[in-house]
Amino acid sequence: QQQVKQSPQSLIVQKGGIPIINCAYENTAFDYFPWYQQFPGKGPALLIAIRPDVSEKKEGRFTISFNKSAKQFSLHIMDSQPGDSATYFCAAIASMLTFGGGTRLMVKP
């Protein structure tokens, strides 16, 4: 059973667009929600993270929105660039880290 559901599986946007990746969870014990960015052949890199008592967090062009009552959170990438093309994983941590299925993002020039 997948505890963190991520959508879409793949996403194509034009440069400057705002891709949005959504995640949903069931386990209310999760208390920390990181997002990772992974380029081909590389390990995941921590991008941004949020705690459930915060509704929004911004770091540069990356914003996490968090809806605790709906048990959903999302990543927005402002002014997306071709260099943002990567696979993005949401995750949730209780005693262990649980990954979502990943979203392959392509930003076209």
Next chain:
Amino acid sequence: GAVVSQHPSWVICKSGTSVKIECRSLDFQATTMFWYRQFPKQSLMLMATSNEGSKATYEQGVEKDKFLINHASLTLSTLTVTSAHPEDSSFYICSARLLAGALETQYFGPGTRLLVL
């Protein structure tokens, strides 16, 4: 930010040989490290949790005699793939748990690509 290194970054070996992969936390101590396996276009699959000074905890379906884990110090964990076979070819990624007060997250290494011929 916290840095985790892996060595080697890629390895090609013959079937039947053993391969050791090292995972190091470079600027922090990690009592807990994790080993993942990733197949193309898929998410990371947790193989085992490596605890400093104690035995690793393996996920269901992962053979502990096949994938030997040693966490000898607070900055080093090793994964040895014993008697490797072509089906063991994969991308292996380690991570180290960093605790900062009440916050906990994992930092990942760059991965090791293993090809068994």
